[in-house]
Amino acid sequence: MASAPLTYRVGDLEVSVISDGEFRLDGGAMYGMVPKVRWDPVDPADDRNRVRLGMNCLLVRGPGYAALLETGIGRDWGGDWDDRYGILHPPSVEDSLRAVGVAPAEVTHAFCTHLHFDHAGGLPHLPGARLVTQRGELDALRAPPAYHKASYARRPFAEDRALLLDGDAEPLPGIRVRRTGGHTRDHQVIFVESKGETLLFFGDLVPTVHHVPPLWTMAYDLSPMDVIDAKKDLLDRAAGEGWWVHFYHDHDPRPARIVREGKLFAARRGTP
Ligand SMILES: [Zn+2]
Helix, strand or coil: CCCCCCEEEECCEEEEEEEEEEEEEEHHHHCCCCCHHHHCCCCCCCCCCEEEEEEEEEEEEECCEEEEECCCCCCCCCCCHHHHCCCECCCCHHHHHHHCCCCHHHCCEEECCCCCHHHHCCHHHCCCCEEEEEHHHHHHHHCCCHHHCCCCCCCCCCHHHCEEECCCEEEECCEEEEECCCCCCCCEEEEEEECCEEEEECCCCCCCHHHCCCCCCCCCCCCHHHHHHHHHHHHHHHHHHCCEEECCCCCCCCCEEEEEECCEEEEEECCC
């Protein structure tokens, strides 16, 4: 397994990057209407036209809680899934948690931006965690819209203990969510805030650093115009207010700061 997980502080909160390895998705689908001649040089496709995606969850340790933001893709999907999606462990979420001294059963809350399988697939491996997501996401998992039927693949977890939100909320001190929609109808982004510092967890609103340009959306997005509007608003505020931002599907586990470049935005890596 790789080096020790990156750990840093946001005010009084301790944040650790918890990797669940990587998987692969079709590059054309990941970059939507962006032509391959634009995306392939920065994110090269494999011989099946797939791009490699990391899954970097964040463990946030605060007063009385150990909350995981996203849960990874999990394992034991069976069939040809590991091959089709190029799922590669280790590390797994469980490995990465143990590497920062946390047993998987000690995770108290699992925040999911949405319940697609590469974000919620690890829920069965976190037996003590309460899922925290928008109510509409659990509805979508139980009766997936036709457009996202494959993405809402599900496996059993403690659905009855979920904390279901109806819009913006602060379910734990220092962890706040904003419903953005766009990628899915009820996608939410997550803010980690303490002592005037802010870290924004984009989920699939901005899945990788390559998706920072607002028009670089995914074919998987249910409502691309809503994605573009929410991205512009949040990137603008991140640049203006000096927030750190985290990209779940990147390979680089470090957060970044957003800077304005003319009418566009760029990401500068660093560590709080
Ligand atoms: Zn995803």
